[in-house]
Amino acid sequence: MIPFKKEFTFDERAEESAAMIANYPSRIPVIVERFSRSNLPEMEKRKYLVPCDMPVGQFIFILRSRLHLSPGTALFVFVNNTLPQTASLMGNVYDSYKDEDGFLYMCYSSEKTFG
Amino acid sequence: MGRAAAGRETRLREQLWSSLERPDAIADFGQPDQDPTAEKKKATWPNDCTWFELWILPCLRRAISVEEEYNAAGAEVVLDDEEDGEGWLATHGVQASKTEEEEDIPSMDTLDIGTSEGIKSIPTYFSSGKKEEEEEDIPDMDSYEDTGDNLVAAEPSYFVAEEPEDDNILRTRTYDVSITYDKYYQTPRVWLTGYDESRMPLKPELVFEDISQDHARKTVTIEDHPHILAGKHASVHPCKHAAVMKKIVDVLVSRGVEPEVDKYLFIFLKFIASVIPTIEYDYTMDFDLGSTS
Numbered sequence: 001m002i003p004f005k006k007e008f009t010f011d012e013r014a015e016e017s018a019a020m021i022a023n024y025p026s027r028i029p030v031i032v033e034r035f036s037r038s039n040l041p042e043m044e045k046r047k048y049l050v051p052c053d054m055p056v057g058q059f060i061f062i063l064r065s066r067l068h069l070s071p072g073t074a075l076f077v078f079v080n081n082t083l084p085q086t087a088s089l090m091g092n093v094y095d096s097y098k099d100e101d102g103f104l105y106m107c108y109s110s111e112k113t114f115g
Numbered sequence: 116m117g118r119a120a121a122g123r124e125t126r127l128r129e130q131l132w133s134s135l136e137r138p139d140a141i142a143d144f145g146q147p148d149q150d151p152t153a154e155k156k157k158a159t160w161p162n163d164c165t166w167f168e169l170w171i172l173p174c175l176r177r178a179i180s181v182e183e184e185y186n187a188a189g190a191e192v193v194l195d196d197e198e199d200g201e202g203w204l205a206t207h208g209v210q211a212s213k214t215e216e217e218e219d220i221p222s223m224d225t226l227d228i229g230t231s232e233g234i235k236s237i238p239t240y241f242s243s244g245k246k247e248e249e250e251e252d253i254p255d256m257d258s259y260e261d262t263g264d265n266l267v268a269a270e271p272s273y274f275v276a277e278e279p280e281d282d283n284i285l286r287t288r289t290y291d292v293s294i295t296y297d298k299y300y301q302t303p304r305v306w307l308t309g310y311d312e313s314r315m316p317l318k319p320e321l322v323f324e325d326i327s328q329d330h331a332r333k334t335v336t337i338e339d340h341p342h343i344l345a346g347k348h349a350s351v352h353p354c355k356h357a358a359v360m361k362k363i364v365d366v367l368v369s370r371g372v373e374p375e376v377d378k379y380l381f382i383f384l385k386f387i388a389s390v391i392p393t394i395e396y397d398y399t400m401d402f403d404l405g406s407t408s
Contacts, residue, residue, distance in 0.1 A: 020203065024205075027205065029203070045193075045202070045204040047202070047203045047204060048203070048204050048205075048206060049203045049204065049205040049206070050205075050206045051206070054206070055395070057388050057392050057393070057395075058392065059206070060388070060389070060392070061327075061392050062206055064389070069329075075389060076385070076386065081370075083382070083385045086385065086388040086392075086395075087395040087396065
């Protein structure tokens with residue numbers, strides 16, 4: 001799948017994020033993509049609209065259930081190459097790490113973590 | 116894993132435990148009078164008595180109920196998007212969540228007491244009695260009673276608060292999360308000590324409700340805590356911790372970031388989150404993995 005940033009020009013992306021924020025002021029437009037070296041499947045949805053007050057941990061849980069990960073696999077979600085605090089709210093993460101085009105970009109990776 | 120890599124990792128861990136600065140959230144129950152640098156050469160935890168505990172962490176909802184709640188809150192709604200046809204996936208369904216919120220909040224409007232004729236508050240009762248007996252004697256009371264009636268209608272004197280039939284109360288449990296050094300696996304090991312709403316200790320079986328169902332009873336087991344004598348405690352089994360930390364450190368190195376030993380625990384805390392998704396323990400720091408390669 002072509003990365004979102006390469007598929008659309010900056011102006012297209014900025015326009016779309018502005019429209020989503022205008023329509024859903026209490027929600028955040030998030031683009032979730034697979035970490036390039038991860039062997040996880042691609043998700044069929046990469047554009048998410050999440051409530052500002054949802055903790056990052058819960059969002060990871062949602063992604064996890066969509067990916068149908070096997071038990072014992074941990075899902076990591078990076079924002080701008082950073083592992084965010086799981087207790088922080090999506091709204092705070094958005095404020096800290098949002099892209100210039102108005103989207104929050106996250107990428108996911110996983111590790112076989114637990115025995 | 117090559118010998119050099121294993122040696123490096125052991126050294127990382129070794130240095131971590133002796134040089135870890137104490138973030139505010141972590142209480143150190145060690146023996147402060149001992150010089151940690153003197154123990155540095157040991158490949159194990161520098162001091163048997165040193166362990167970390169994060170106290171009274173809120174756990175707002177049960178991990179096993181997260182999925183149910185998520186579905187109840189409208190789950191996922193795909194919003195159409197004309198531009199590229201890909202569509203947005205809105206979590207907590209846009210429409211459903213709004214109605215849900217309205218229903219959940221007990222409202223004074225729905226109590227319907229102010230307009231009810233059936234219940235009369237005491238001032239109304241007396242004033243209506245007065246009205247009949249003393250109407251002629253004290254003409255001034257007429258105007259007083261009118262305002263009195265209005266007041267009573269607008270502001271009923273006392274309500275009895277009743278538990279709503281639908282249980283919308285958030286069951287906030289609290290957890291003490293302690294981190295010990297596991298000598299066998301030479302990694303940190305996480306222990307969970309749960310308390311219910313009234314700070315009474317939770318049975319270990321109930322602790323499983325707050326553990327991701329993928330991990331409960333497999334990764335997480337009930338064992339004796341090495342430092343807390345009372346009771347059994349839930350623990351995340353550390354047999355894969357070292358390998359995962361190694362992978363993460365490899366990612367750091369491949370991105371040209373020098374791994375810092377005092378960050379070990381912060382990285383470690385990130386991946387524990389998938390086991391205990393609803394316990395809000397990680398207020399430490401975001402972790403920068405360096406620039407994109």
